[in-house]
Amino acid sequence: EADIYQTPRYLVIGTGKKITLECSQTMGHDKMYWYQQDPGMELHLIHYSYGVNSTEKGDLSSESTVSRIRTEHFPLTLESARPSHTSQYLCASMGSANTEAFFGQGTRLTVV
Amino acid sequence: DAKTTQPTSMDCAEGRAANLPCNHSTISGNEYVYWYRQIHSQGPQYIIHGLKNNETNEMASLIITEDRKSSTLILPHATLRDTAVYYCIVRAKETSGSRLTFGEGTQLTVNP
Numbered sequence: 723e724a725d726i727y728q729t730p731r732y733l734v735i736g737t738g739k740k741i742t743l744e745c746s747q748t749m750g751h752d753k754m755y756w757y758q759q760d761p762g763m764e765l766h767l768i769h770y771s772y773g774v775n776s777t778e779k780g781d782l783s784s785e786s787t788v789s790r791i792r793t794e795h796f797p798l799t800l801e802s803a804r805p806s807h808t809s810q811y812l813c814a815s816m817g818s819a820n821t822e823a824f825f826g827q828g829t830r831l832t833v834v
Numbered sequence: 835d836a837k838t839t840q841p842t843s844m845d846c847a848e849g850r851a852a853n854l855p856c857n858h859s860t861i862s863g864n865e866y867v868y869w870y871r872q873i874h875s876q877g878p879q880y881i882i883h884g885l886k887n888n889e890t891n892e893m894a895s896l897i898i899t900e901d902r903k904s905s906t907l908i909l910p911h912a913t914l915r916d917t918a919v920y921y922c923i924v925r926a927k928e929t930s931g932s933r934l935t936f937g938e939g940t941q942l943t944v945n946p
Contacts, residue, residue: 825876
């Protein structure tokens with residue numbers, strides 16, 4: 723059973739609000755990832771991290787930002803939410819063996 | 835990471851073997867073939883990976899051609915719960931900085 727958690731599972735928020743999506747893992751994994759996925763569409767990598775104090779942008783440009791102050795925690799922040807940010811956000815982690823990535827349950831964000 | 839090509843969709847009868855192909859003609863010597871699947875809109879789930887030898891686990895078998903330019907994921911007795919999008923990824927295991935990206939995958943539908 724994967725020990726990676728995302729909160730909240732569902733979020734409906736008004737335009738212009740600041741939000742933070744939480745992702746935590748208890749496996750001590752150094753690599754963590756954020757993906758954005760619309761229903762029936764491809765998974766797009768938006769941010770990733772190799773370890774503490776390391777963050778990189780992914781393949782899909784995103785207005786969100788991330789931080790990695792602790793190994794187990796990789797939050798994603800939107801300073802000013804817009805309806806175009808409505809999507810599912812999935813967090814994943816992978817250990818140093820680079821064998822298997824574990825995914826959280828996802829956060830479904832709706833901006834109204 | 836090498837690019838992969840998969841069929842957009844496939845159908846399979848329940849109880850029969852599902853054979854999902856993947857082409858990766860530009861694969862490098864140190865790159866592994868990984869398979870994940872995503873059921874509905876849950877986070878992707880790791881299935882199996884291999885370098886050059888055929889691999890089998892409790893979920894599936896992976897057959898890699900001798901020239902390593904293509905592979906086939908085999909679900910020996912497909913069930914309705916195997917309906918999902920299946921992703922073939924080629925990635926260097928030892929490259930800690932390698933991002934983890936998913937293509938469009940193959941939508942497998944298992945029919946009763």
